[in-house]
Amino acid sequence: MSDQVIIFDTTLRDGEQCPGASMNLREKMEIARQLERLNVDVIEAGFPVISDGDFEAVRTIAEEIKGPVICGLARCVAKDIDAAGAAVKAAAERGRIHVFLATSAIHREFKLKKAEEEIIRMAVEGVKRAKAMVKDVEFSPEDASRTEPEFLAKVVQAAIEAGATTVNIPDTVGYAVPEQYAALISYLRGNVRNIDDAVISVHCHDDLGLAVANSLAAIKAGARQVEGTFNGIGERAGNCALEEVVMTLKTRPDFYEGIDSGIVTREILKTSRLIARMSGLQVARSKAIVGENAFAHSSGIHQDGILKKRETYEIMDPVEVGWGGTELPLTKHSGRHAIVARLEHLGFRLTDGEIEAVFTRFKEIGDKKKFVYDDDLSALVDDSIGNAGETFALDYIRVVSESLTIPSATVRLKKGGEVLENTSPGNGAVDAAMQAVDGIVDRKGVLASYHVEAVTQGRDSLGEVTVKIDFGDGQLVTGKGAATDVIEASARAYLNAINRSVALKQSAMRRFESSGV
Ligand code: KIV
Ligand code: ZN
Numbered sequence: 001m002s003d004q005v006i007i008f009d010t011t012l013r014d015g016e017q018c019p020g021a022s023m024n025l026r027e028k029m030e031i032a033r034q035l036e037r038l039n040v041d042v043i044e045a046g047f048p049v050i051s052d053g054d055f056e057a058v059r060t061i062a063e064e065i066k067g068p069v070i071c072g073l074a075r076c077v078a079k080d081i082d083a084a085g086a087a088v089k090a091a092a093e094r095g096r097i098h099v100f101l102a103t104s105a106i107h108r109e110f111k112l113k114k115a116e117e118e119i120i121r122m123a124v125e126g127v128k129r130a131k132a133m134v135k136d137v138e139f140s141p142e143d144a145s146r147t148e149p150e151f152l153a154k155v156v157q158a159a160i161e162a163g164a165t166t167v168n169i170p171d172t173v174g175y176a177v178p179e180q181y182a183a184l185i186s187y188l189r190g191n192v193r194n195i196d197d198a199v200i201s202v203h204c205h206d207d208l209g210l211a212v213a214n215s216l217a218a219i220k221a222g223a224r225q226v227e228g229t230f231n232g233i234g235e236r237a238g239n240c241a242l243e244e245v246v247m248t249l250k251t252r253p254d255f256y257e258g259i260d261s262g263i264v265t266r267e268i269l270k271t272s273r274l275i276a277r278m279s280g281l282q283v284a285r286s287k288a289i290v291g292e293n294a295f296a297h298s299s300g301i302h303q304d305g306i307l308k309k310r311e312t313y314e315i316m317d318p319v320e321v322g323w324g325g326t327e328l329p330l331t332k333h334s335g336r337h338a339i340v341a342r343l344e345h346l347g348f349r350l351t352d353g354e355i356e357a358v359f360t361r362f363k364e365i366g367d368k369k370k371f372v373y374d375d376d377l378s379a380l381v382d383d384s385i386g387n388a389g390e391t392f393a394l395d396y397i398r399v400v401s402e403s404l405t406i407p408s409a410t411v412r413l414k415k416g417g418e419v420l421e422n423t424s425p426g427n428g429a430v431d432a433a434m435q436a437v438d439g440i441v442d443r444k445g446v447l448a449s450y451h452v453e454a455v456t457q458g459r460d461s462l463g464e465v466t467v468k469i470d471f472g473d474g475q476l477v478t479g480k481g482a483a484t485d486v487i488e489a490s491a492r493a494y495l496n497a498i499n500r501s502v503a504l505k506q507s508a509m510r511r512f513e514s515s516g517v
Pocket of ligand 1: 014100140142143168170171172173203205
């Protein structure tokens with residue numbers, strides 16, 4: 001058995017299923033490029049049948065990303081499989097179709113209303129249909145961890161016979177515990193006749209906080225593909241945090257007997273930051289590996305020990321996961337050339353128009369703050385590509401706010417060639433700015449959450465605001481904005497959410513019929 005674990009990243013599919021995490025094509029491309037640099041083995045780029053946007057994202061990633069296998073998800077129905085096949089076609093030999101079908105008794109009885117034989121028939125048909133389009137087919141019996149092991153073994157065997165090259169055993173609802181999950185993998189290895197003809201994969205959700213522990217237990221039991229996301233983002237409590245699996249294998253070769261991944265670990269922090277920025281889902285300070293405090297020692301005893309010998313209190317070298325890179329800050333005197341070079345160093349691949357937009361904002365900000373750090377620049381890039389194809393652009397904002405008076409804000413927006421201006425009072429400066437925007441655009445939203453964070457240290461740091469807005473059409477839309485003034489950043493974030501919601505509406509989403517399979 002191979003001692004290399006295949007790292008399957010589903011940030012752009014399961015990760016994006018996290019409420020408010022939806023990303024536009026430009027943002028997904030930046031993430032896909034970073035995943036390529038990180039050297040993940042498989043990128044699950046989306047669920048092509050769900051919407052035109054998902055299809056386009058998978059198709060573009062399949063066309064442009066050259067290293068990893070590019071995978072599209074499909075239910076066990078013809079139109080899904082055909083859409084996934086068409087979307088990954090450009091990846092040629094590196095294209096994978098991932099077909100799933102629920103197998104647990106509860107799903108069979110209440111969701112699918114189908115008997116066991118019918119489930120096996122559908123799984124076989126689905127895999128065969130996918131196999132006619134690509135060589136690399138993955139099959140997932142959804143809710144596998146709650147499926148009767150004997151029936152699961154029959155489905156898995158039939159799927160492999162039909163041509164599945166990877167069989168994934170999802171813990172869809174995060175119900176498994178490590179010993180039991182490992183025992184299930186061992187059971188399949190012992191009871192599925194053709195199991196060696198496929199790679200066993202695991203896909204764990206974190207409802208009980210056990211996704212990483214379950215995945216690692218499964219590796220010990222013989223699984224050789226791990227599915228998850230960086231920062232652990234995903235539906236409900238999220239997916240298995242891949243950076244934790246990767247670093248556990250690297251840190252404990254003694255226990256895992258040399259089983260490792262091919263991940264370029266120094267790219268982990270950059271990946272985490274990029275995903276947090278693009279998805280609008282902040283990383284907890286105490287998050288393992290990538291949280292702000294992951295390697296911060298505040299107690300005197302620890303600091304003393306670290307100074308004497310790092311390994312006294314550090315089990316990993318922070319540099320190995322990308323911490324501690326020194327950056328020379330840019331200043332307002334830095335020219336375009338320096339900024340383009342820094343953007344390239346940070347891994348962004350921007351169009352001329354996007355560089356122009358970043359450069360204009362850089363100059364504005366450089367006038368207000370002494371140093372512009374890499375994180376500042378990344379926030380500006382995010383502002384620029386997050387607003388790709390924007391309908392409304394902020395041209396000017398003025399806010400008057402003083403003790404004992406009602407604040408008021410004036411905003412001027414540009415929409416194509418039109419210039420639109422409005423002034424509004426508000427219950428606080430942020431509210432006034434948002435109400436002033438409301439008076440211009442015809443898409444009012446309710447603020448569901450508001451988060452502001454300093455991008456770097458120091459009083460002149462850029463403030464980055466993330467909002468989640470409910471526009472009343474069933475999904476929260478995330479908006480982000482950065483500026484040295486947090487009221488301006490708030491207005492930018494609100495406008496960004498409005499622009500995204502307009503774009504979502506325009507992309508005429510083909511609704512995913514949840515009543516289907
Ligand atoms: O959690 C799950 O079961 C899934 C499948 C589609 C693999 O995401
Ligand atoms: Zn999942």
